[in-house]
Amino acid sequence: MNQEHEKLKKLIDVAAGRVPADFVLRNCRIVDVFSGTIREGDLAFCGDQIAGIGDYEGKEEMDGEGRYAAPGFIDGHIHIESSYVSPEEIGRLLVPHGATTIMADPHEIVNVCGMKGLEYMRKAARHTALDIKYELPSCVPATPFEHAGAVIDAEAMKEPITRSEIAGLGEFMDFSGVIAGRDDVLDKIEVAKEADKFIDGHVPGISGKELNAYAAAGMIADHECSTVEEMQDRIERGMYVQLRQGSACHDLRVLLKGLTPENSRRCMLCSDDRQPKTIFEEGHLDGHLRICVEEGIDPITAIRMASLNASECYGLKDRGAISPGRRADVVLLDDLKDFHVSSVFIQGQLVAENGQYLPEVTHYDISTVKGSVHLKDFSVDKLKMHLKSNKVNVIEIQPGGVVTKKDTAIVQVDEEGDFVRDPKVDLVKAAVIERHNYTGNAACGFLEGYGIKEGAVALSIAHDSHNVIVVGADNEEMAFAVHCLKEQEGGIVLVKNHQILESMPMPIAGLMSDQTGQWVDERLTAIHETAYREFGIHREVDPVMTLCFMSLPVIPEIKLTDMGLFDVTTFSFLPLEAE
């Protein structure tokens, strides 16, 4: 308490003008998100807090040169894992774009590593200036139709949810379980409520009474709106809406059509997922703000969605605005149109200037989350089919998305019932191999429309359980790809003729690289080019992303998990053989 006492005393002394501020940012146009006005003035910091706006003396000073000082940006919902980089690196990438806080759901790594994964993420986050607020993933495993690396039920949540470093419960993806009032789901909700923690939502496509039920259960927000009507439906039910602009989903422009001066306080900005390429090309929330203004939104209203509204939604009372006593998280902007970020302060420290992250980047030890590819008795035999008929169910890829169609095909079968690929037909074998708990589980299926004619692609990113997924021209190529993937401890690998053509190791839980965002982007570009050029994969198909979502049994219409072929429309497994 004594240290807190001294800190508070000094803050008051600085605010009252009795002792000099630690830092004074002179000559700013301060964005007042409370009054919706711009105020010219100087900003005084005391340690990691704002002391006040006014005429202050500072031990150190900087000239804001008339730039706009906005509260640090808060991303309302993001999965770091989807950027394929570590927490340290996501900080390095996002802070120069004005991010000072992100609400992160470490759902992917916890599906692989359990609470050990969250612990790693939390400790790694201490190595970045970005304040990463972690939510406890609510749905691990995401569905009962696949094997993840961990099972976190209500009982297992009880202790972690009470931890001060856990902001709330992450997106409750099992919305059908909530709406149905399933007991195991209610138990989880109660655990969060008992701990007085928020529960973030995820409820695509639901409306009416079902949405009433979801909202009544206490879900605070939704980032899955893709129409104005969906957005309005959620706002009128008391949910916040996270307007999403990520690498995969681009909902922001559409939703801004439904934004009004009345409802904007219930909206915030989010990425959900943001790959390095998108960050390099479009920035982060600075890019969202640019889009808002392009769409005719008042810039202060837009900034409020990137700050105060998110802080209010999540109860982050110490930030979200520039006012006495709040965290000195401040973004200096050249203008309120392009939102070019000139400088970023986090807790009173200058941490980025002109696109450069300033602190030295150090990394937390990744040994606890390395070596996550646990295969049992894997050999080419696991990839052999034993078909009883030559008419089979197939997964038909829909280019440019993650939705698939169910189709059937007549295939050629060898004497043991295994599939024999016909080079003239665009149909190949895919397999999902359990990689967490040495179960040896594996399932094969057929992929139509991927286009691969040679070699094999294997990866350890396969939402949401992140088993190994492999597709290839024949069993041998596929088996070699899986072997290489295991050797490199996960990530992505492209092989042909028993040679590795491209590889991106992702030692962090098989989900994230320990390298820079630039390196990840270069690797991904090379992987894409090789996949198209050497394997003949169709250019309208994303060779990586398509496979990443091939195993997710909640996206229509047909998917493949380590437990088999899964029909999402009937929510049941399908045999390989068609009727």
Add this chain to the structure above:
Amino acid sequence: MNQEHEKLKKLIDVAAGRVPADFVLRNCRIVDVFSGTIREGDLAFCGDQIAGIGDYEGKEEMDGEGRYAAPGFIDGHIHIESSYVSPEEIGRLLVPHGATTIMADPHEIVNVCGMKGLEYMRKAARHTALDIKYELPSCVPATPFEHAGAVIDAEAMKEPITRSEIAGLGEFMDFSGVIAGRDDVLDKIEVAKEADKFIDGHVPGISGKELNAYAAAGMIADHECSTVEEMQDRIERGMYVQLRQGSACHDLRVLLKGLTPENSRRCMLCSDDRQPKTIFEEGHLDGHLRICVEEGIDPITAIRMASLNASECYGLKDRGAISPGRRADVVLLDDLKDFHVSSVFIQGQLVAENGQYLPEVTHYDISTVKGSVHLKDFSVDKLKMHLKSNKVNVIEIQPGGVVTKKDTAIVQVDEEGDFVRDPKVDLVKAAVIERHNYTGNAACGFLEGYGIKEGAVALSIAHDSHNVIVVGADNEEMAFAVHCLKEQEGGIVLVKNHQILESMPMPIAGLMSDQTGQWVDERLTAIHETAYREFGIHREVDPVMTLCFMSLPVIPEIKLTDMGLFDVTTFSFLPLEAE
């Protein structure tokens, strides 16, 4: 947990339409404070919660007949004691006007009875449908210049502030202590922060860096604004502003001039104090809303200030709007201009209709807070002065307010130095007598402009320490008045010629009656009339209110406490004799 589980399950079942609602309010125009729109529809309740808006079946139903359904009103700051009635009775008075929650600072009773007073208030509150959220008084005693019944320092706050029934720390009136960074004040602030409880503010007339210091210390709101500039000053520093319309202070109309669509979310409505007479004549927040609309404020913006904004300020996540999962606190209004309240629901129960409070009124036992007038060795001798000079300092009353002026006068003195009243001069004796801890402390002073010519007035309401204050034509009348006040266990008494002319006993801590608001109002009216008619008190002076604030050593310019005459401008005691 099991009961919570069943409750949540039923709520979801009702919301989803699988089981009938407990109650359906049909045919309403629902005020959506999130979207700022009116939506026609039916409202379904499940127990004490709202299940949803839509087409629902109910076990019971009621036709809203097209009335407006607004969220229950939240008074952002009130002292129940100032209404001179019990918590049970304040509920009976306010609920028919749409109040469903009040944020109450039981500052007065705690100054008299300590934590025992708060405990009584809390238990009494269980006997009303109104949800009374209590704050822990922050400044007991209010100043070091008077003796209150209790001393509550940071140490004494540590345990109570953590209680779930304590919403936060009450208005931090010692703003100069906060701004100065005084250690004992900081200790209190830290205790509240440690418990993650809000701290309500009180900071009249302060601006600039001093206001930065007060805001930096973490004060969440202020209800003392009387100009638009003060309001803007506080909003831009991140404080909420409670727009006050009480019996004594009428700031609402003035402050509404400064309300904008941008800053209104930082504003809410409050009474601070509301006497029964005001409630009968002007209502409660329904009256505030009427004024808002008269002043050109959009009615939904106004309702939002009486609901959502207050709930957000105080972190009352379970109320403040009509949406699934929130408390079924709903007010049916005939229109959005006069705001006539037709029906009020609290936690799903119909509790008021057409101005009538419906539940049976029961009262909690008041024995723990009775008998609070503790005088030691009181006799007429305590009222005798021992003046060393006939030139004295006097308190000059300013009619119509609580501010006084410092003046001097030449008085007639008897052989023992006591004051001899001159019937031709409007100058009388006043005394303040400690009544809490049998200290026997008493101090006398002079009052100019009160007008009393006969008899005496005594009361046990004397902000903020609530010692006995007595004014009279001579020592004997005054002593008899004090005697009668003790006998009736506090309140107000008017005596003449050793007869009680009027009396209003206030057995609850000498601050509140145990009777109805109507009774209090009738008694007060009779007391006023008798004071004017029988005692010759000036009609432009409020005979009761003037004395209630005569002892408050924070309001300029000169006051009288049990410790002596106090100069508020120099913050020091004055001798009776002038220089």
